[in-house]
Amino acid sequence: QVELVESGGGLVQPGGSLRLSCAASGFTLDCCAIVWFRQAPGKEREDISCVSRVVGSTSYADSVKGRFTISRDNAKNTVYLQMNSLKPEDTAVYYCARARLPLCGPKGDSPASLDYRGQGTQVTVSS
Helix, strand or coil, X not given: CCEEEEECCEEECCCCCEEEEEEEECCCHHHCEEEEEEECCCCXXXXXXXXXXXXXXXXXXXXXXXXXXXXXXXXXXXXXXXECCCCHHHCEEEEEEEECCCCCCCCCCCCCCEEEECCCEEEEECC
């Protein structure tokens, strides 16, 4: 059974940092790309970062580039999103999702469809 579980969200002040985790089970990360996306109330889904098994294959949306870093630990079957210099506009529910192919697009997305996602973790950036 495929499952993705996010953790690590919370309340942080502007300029602060958080690290989100996405623990995968029921499959190995090598099969697929993992996409982090976020959704704020009243806004569309925004794909923000992608990682695949291809060495060096990561990508970011312009809105987070230079502030967020995606990484993966194959031994733990877990993907991380390190978020630094957080801004109030980063407030959203953050989700990780599995893309059906190990391909990342150039802007934190994947050209493959997303077939599973986690339940999400809330990130709130506020003073």
